Amino acid sequence: MNRELVQQSKKKLIAGALAGTMIVSGFGISVLTAEAAEAADGSSKSSAVLLSEKDAQLAVLTQAAAGVKVYSDYTAGTYQQVTLKGDSITFEGTGATVSGSDLLIHAGGTYVLSGTLNDGAIIIDDTADEENVVLVLNNAKITSKDGAPIYVKNSGKNVIISLPEGTDSSVTDGASYTYEYIETSTDSESGETSSQPTAAIFSKDDLRINGSGKLTVNANYKDGIAGKDDVEIAEATLVINAADDGLVGKDSVAIASGSLTIKAGGDGIKSTNSQDTAKGYIAIADGTFDITSGNDGIQAESILLTLDGDYTIKTGDGAAAASKSAKENQNFQGGDRQQMQTPNGTEATRPADRTSSAAMNAAGPRPDNGSKTSKINEQTNANNGNNSTTTTSTGSTSTATEESESIKALKAGTKIAIQGGNFNIDSQDDSIHSNDGIAIADGTFQLASGDDAIHADGILNIYGGDIGITASYEGLEGAQINISGGDIDLVASDDGINVSGGNDSSGFGGFAAGNSGGMTEPATGATAKTSNTSAAAETSVSETTTTTADTNSSAVNSTLHISGGKINVDADGDGIDINGSGYMTGGTVAVNGPTNNGNGGLDYDGVFEVTGGTLVVTGSSGMAQAPSSGSTLNSVATAVTTQAAGTEVKLVSSDGTTVMTFTPEKEFSHVVISSSVIETGKTYKIMAGSTELASFTSDSVVTNLSGGDMAGGFNGGGMGGSPGQQPGNPSKGNMTAPENNGATTTGQ
Known part of the structure; x- marks a missing residue:
């Protein structure tokens, strides 16, 4: 139901009730006094909390998402035409050369591509030019059977893919890349060795996609769109079908607007930089997202921020798969996740460098077998993206010896901040999961989860929003939970709200124990006395309270x-x-x-x-x-x-x-x-x-x-x-x- 209509309906109930019993909650409790009804209605109105005002880091991410530059008409400036003619390319300008069926761009400028390329590539290898390289896809159909159709090896500045209004372009790769297209490199920060390119559109430098046109990416090899630095999107309509991950920005992903439909065998959208705490984030200002993924829907190595937008996400086989597993009293196996097909119709297989030995316990008996705190403290290799791994190091390489699948919908290594948006989630594992804190200011949520609907290893703050949880193992779980507003309606096969304790290293306002939206923890110690019609009992209960600052808190009270x-x-x-x-x-x-x-x-x-x-x-x-x-x-x-x-x-x-x-x-x-x-x-x-x-x-x-x-x-x-x-x-x-x-x- 529309949130505004819900609020109007509640106001009418209060205004019209001057006598008799009154509805004071949406859950069928009714009392006599209109004052109580007014108080209850006001307590759940839309939150006025702006998370970006609580933390400078969120303010920076908010600007990063909202500030992505939009499309500008290329015809207003200088551009060069590139005509794709099946097995050949026609180009008569400067700054690029044609080699067989490949276009090699070595200078900045605007290149307008139109036509169809049956088996070739657009390769940008610009080592000196400080001008942006702009690829305007004007109904261009680009296919490469043995490599990345668009490959940015090096660019002096940004690479921009522009999609003019009314255009419909596509990029398609093959199921395998030949040796001549593969490069091996060692990351200077992590020391990890990897091969590249790994995506149909692959960039080693900053990549921006803008314009209101449509681009379909059929990634039969691995990823759909991947950037080793920042990836930005504004306005674009993207349809991504990927054997592995849909959209990857190692340093960050910032989305101002657009429509993204992603079917991925791995993660839908992800950012992976775990070496720099200022990177590895995903910031979304607005947009429409329809994501079906074998692993996580949206996964940030550090912070995941959403300001607005419409999100439909299904991970794995959805919550029903975990529910079925629970009924059969079996552990939840990552191998049961949804089997994706590649865009060319063949069954997708996991890339050789991401083998999985599935062992996820989402529904059914918890692996801790009675320990409420063990799940909260599961932070082994928390920043390893999809998989929890045990590694052995030899020189500069790391070899994974054990991995388990992650099939969550929204996931972050440090914080999830939801200012607003509409979320319809069907997840085989947690619907919303952070290895640290979660803050929800507003939004509409329909969550069906095979494990926890909303789980924070640290502090969970809910300031507002309409949160409907139709299926879960546990509805809300956190080391500390603070609820100051919102309408929450949840169904759980185990605990509804579970405060489990644990450690936290909350790093910004709205998440740390000292910033609970105005809620102050009572003083320590209490003497509990109860009255009984036949007898009285008295028990003394003392409690130790730990006070933490808004930043760098090292402990969280349960x-x-x-x-x-x-x-x-x-x-x-x-x-x-x-x-x-x-x-x-x-x-x-x-x-x-x-x-x-x-x-x-x-x-x-x-x-x-x-x-x-x-x-x-x-x-x-x-x-x-x-x-x-x-x-x-x-x-x-x-x-x-x-x-x-x-x-x-x-x-x-x-x-x-x-x-x-x-x-x-x-x-x-x-x-x-x-x-x-x-x-x-x-x-x-x-x-x-x-x-x-x-x-x-x-x-x-x-x-x-x-x-x-x-x-x-x-x-x-x-x-x-x-x-x-x-x-x-x-x-x-x-x-x-x-x-x-x-x-x-x-x-x-």
Whole structure:
């Protein structure tokens, strides 16, 4: 649904409600007060956070993406015509020579290519000229059967491929390159030895592609378009079919606009420089992207930044492949990924220098077999692109001895920053993954993941956006998670939100532990007290807090901060699982938790303090926990007789007024409610239709009707869940608004 229409609909609900129960979240929790409804609506509006204002490095990348130079009409200046005539080339100008069916360019200038070349190449080897080389493709069809059709060996300045409006050009290579076209070189920074060219369009220098025309690249050998330095794109319509990677810029990829359709056996778009921390980034200002890849969809060695754009990405065989694997209780094998075909119709094979022994565990039992922190700490060779490798060095060469496939949609070695955009992702592995931090300011997301939907080894900050997760192993995972806005609706076969702990080296604002969007971690130490109608229990919980600066933070607390937004969790494992403490100061959270007693709707190891917002958790009772007594918002926790999915639950005050309703769509035997509608000293009933499930007087911050023997959960701490086991409950659902409220809700 259009985001603006969603917001207008929410405003109408609030404006028209002066009495009676009110919808305060998109997930079917309704309360009496219009003030609560107004607060809840405001908490999830589009984020006003500009990530580039938080960090100078992001500001530079923003300019790099938006500042790509667009096409300029070549007819306004001096140019030379190159006519391609099947097996020959006609050129009568200066700065280039014809050798057989090859055009050898050795001077800067504008060269306009038209016609068809059956088997030849455009080779730029300009060692001295400081003028740009501009190749204008004017309905040019260039094929080379044994080498790169466009090969930039050396250019004194930039190489620009321009696509005039209304033109339709193509570049096609063969499935193998002959020896005379192959060069071997050793990278001066990494010491790695490689052969080149590796792409149908290959450049050793900066490469820019602009103009609103269309270019189809059929790469039967390896990559579609590859540059050893920077690659920039503006306006162009590119269709890339590649046996290996689609678009590669070693130092960077910057895209201002355009339309890219990529089918790649390897990665869709990637930047690979791991030696220079200022390089290896991908910055996208806008554009339309349709990517089908055997490995990662978009992969940056350092930072991945998106300002806007429409993204449709499928990696491997999609989330369904991992789900099937999970059901069969098998490990997720990289070899099961989608088998791509080369543009000439033959089956693609992996290049000899990228052999793979697939071993990716995305769905099904985690390889750590119970250790929640192990996945977060998996940073072995974090900057090796697609594959985790073990290497042995001899001289200046490195030999890979073990590799495992990466089949993620959006992936970065350090940071992912999403200012906005529309994302429709179906990924066999994580949908959005960073080896460090992730910041989401806004955007619309429909994510189906075979593993984690959004995973940060470091800090995950969500300031806004409409985030819909239709399938995942775990929905949100990070060493620390901060949510200050947005509409989040997620489905997970294991934990919905998992704060797992780990190390972080966050390097810029918006990601570091000290910059949590205004959320301040509470002081250390808390004494948890809970009230019970028959008995009271008291537990002392102390917590150590580590303060880090906005840059160069070396440690991250395992904490969850929720200060705004609307969050709906449907999890077969723990609904919210924190290997530390949680702090809720605002927002609306609804958890449809597990039906099995080996997990809980809320699971934390330290404290979970609620001082604002609305929290409703339903699920099984075996591992249930409630907010800790450091909370200032009153809560009730109670076991109930097992209720069927779709049962409307009401919180009714002593005068008969219904102050809250909610409708879990999964079977449940335990309920937690934390809300300002529960007033101290007043008596309430929890009703299922006309049946009373429980009654209580709120005489303490946490009223526990279930006794103090449920996994220690109501005593502040509690036992952790079992993340290594995949629950087998097929029942899923969202909390939805009762029909008699006169309101309907849709998942965001």
